Amino acid sequence: MECRIYTESLTALMDGELTPKEETAIRTHISGCPSCRAEFESLDYSYRLVDQIDQIEFQPASWPQIQARLTTSSSRGFFSKLKFPGLWIPIGAVGALLLVATSLMMQFPEDHTDQTRQAFQSYMQERQQEMISRGLIQPTDRGNPIFVHYNPFADATARPKGNPFRSER
Amino acid sequence: MRDKDRGETRAKNPGSIIDPERLDALVDAGKNGDVTAFSQLYALYGKKILNYIFRLTGSREEAEDLMQDTFVLAFRNLHSLKENAKFQSWLFRIAQNNVFQKYRGKLPQIESIDAEGSENSAVTELASGSKGPEEAVLSAELERVVQRVIGELPEKYRQVFVLSAIQKLSYQEISEIVGRSLASVKSDIHRARVEVRDKIKEYLGDNYGMSNLH
Numbered sequence: 001m002e003c004r005i006y007t008e009s010l011t012a013l014m015d016g017e018l019t020p021k022e023e024t025a026i027r028t029h030i031s032g033c034p035s036c037r038a039e040f041e042s043l044d045y046s047y048r049l050v051d052q053i054d055q056i057e058f059q060p061a062s063w064p065q066i067q068a069r070l071t072t073s074s075s076r077g078f079f080s081k082l083k084f085p086g087l088w089i090p091i092g093a094v095g096a097l098l099l100v101a102t103s104l105m106m107q108f109p110e111d112h113t114d115q116t117r118q119a120f121q122s123y124m125q126e127r128q129q130e131m132i133s134r135g136l137i138q139p140t141d142r143g144n145p146i147f148v149h150y151n152p153f154a155d156a157t158a159r160p161k162g163n164p165f166r167s168e169r
Numbered sequence: 170m171r172d173k174d175r176g177e178t179r180a181k182n183p184g185s186i187i188d189p190e191r192l193d194a195l196v197d198a199g200k201n202g203d204v205t206a207f208s209q210l211y212a213l214y215g216k217k218i219l220n221y222i223f224r225l226t227g228s229r230e231e232a233e234d235l236m237q238d239t240f241v242l243a244f245r246n247l248h249s250l251k252e253n254a255k256f257q258s259w260l261f262r263i264a265q266n267n268v269f270q271k272y273r274g275k276l277p278q279i280e281s282i283d284a285e286g287s288e289n290s291a292v293t294e295l296a297s298g299s300k301g302p303e304e305a306v307l308s309a310e311l312e313r314v315v316q317r318v319i320g321e322l323p324e325k326y327r328q329v330f331v332l333s334a335i336q337k338l339s340y341q342e343i344s345e346i347v348g349r350s351l352a353s354v355k356s357d358i359h360r361a362r363v364e365v366r367d368k369i370k371e372y373l374g375d376n377y378g379m380s381n382l383h
Contacts, residue, residue, distance in 0.1 A: 052308070053316075
């Protein structure tokens with residue numbers, strides 16, 4: 001049991017992660033315990049083997065590629081400082097479209113309705129005046145003219161000349 | 170050849186490989202968008218990050234791509250680093266996340282390395298270096314064995330083993346990078362070391378314990 005406690009700390013000993021007090025305790029134990037000493041030496045050997053492997057050579061010459069990516073990202077200006085900058089462009093475009101569409105929808109029907117209404121009213125007034133001038137209707141105080149009784153076929157002998165709808169009294 | 174002081178505790182990497190004041194100045198400059206200052210950070214930490222990713226993935230090409238991604242991401246998010254002194258562990262964390270993102274949460278299987286015709290010829294290049302022919306052969310063999318052993322480690326052991334045994338980071342830093350408690354990291358490193366020892370012993374057979382060291 002005691003050996004197990006010490007062997008579990010052997011790697012920490014080799015990695016320099018123990019306090020001076022802990023280190024002293026383990027070294028004291030190892031010096032007096034053959035099995036722990038054997039374990040220690042075996043681990044130590046593997047440490048040395050691993051220490052011999054080389055590392056990949058790093059080439060700082062690849063920096064221009066990284067710099068190009070950094071420069072591209074920083075030239076976006078405002079949007080580069082926002083999180084998920086790529087989302088803001090489509091969101092902004094959709095928002096602008098919605099704004100334009102809404103304003104068009106709000107404006108166009110009124111103009112259209114007003115124009116149509118005005119044109120119709122103007123036409124009706126013209127027609128009304130024409131019918132009054134022809135005697136087909138009589139204006140009243142109430143505003144709405146009334147139709148004069150008119151039967152264009154009452155006098156069969158009187159052939160209308162020109163406009164058959166002109167009343168002859 | 171063994172050192173006279175058997176079992177001498179190994180020198181750990183300091184928390185930062187540069188002067189803390191200089192690191193602070195460079196990181197602050199980087200936060201202000203100074204690309205030139207950031208290039209110095211790249212020159213200082215590039216090799217560590219490259220090798221860390223290489224040991225996790227087993228592929229040099231992937232390691233170089235992911236290393237570039239790591240530094241680009243680091244520059245863009247430098248403003249989120251609250252303590253400049255923790256730049257190294259923060260950078261390793263980004264590198265690790267990039268690897269896991271690339272491989273969807275699982276470290277890739279590292280294939281056994283052949284001497285020639287392999288994508289991992291980087292390993293052979295590493296080993297040949299400036300050594301003599303006999304040394305180069307032994308070195309290449311050792312490199313293959315160690316890389317294979319690392320590849321066979323479970324994910325969480327592979328991470329801490331590479332950070333501890335190869336990158337020589339402190340347990341505290343490793344704990345910050347992998348996001349686990351100090352006690353958990355200490356235990357995992359011990360188990361990883363024992364497993365690596367057992368596997369190397371298995372591969373080297375009777376040669377284990379012989380003087381392969383130079």
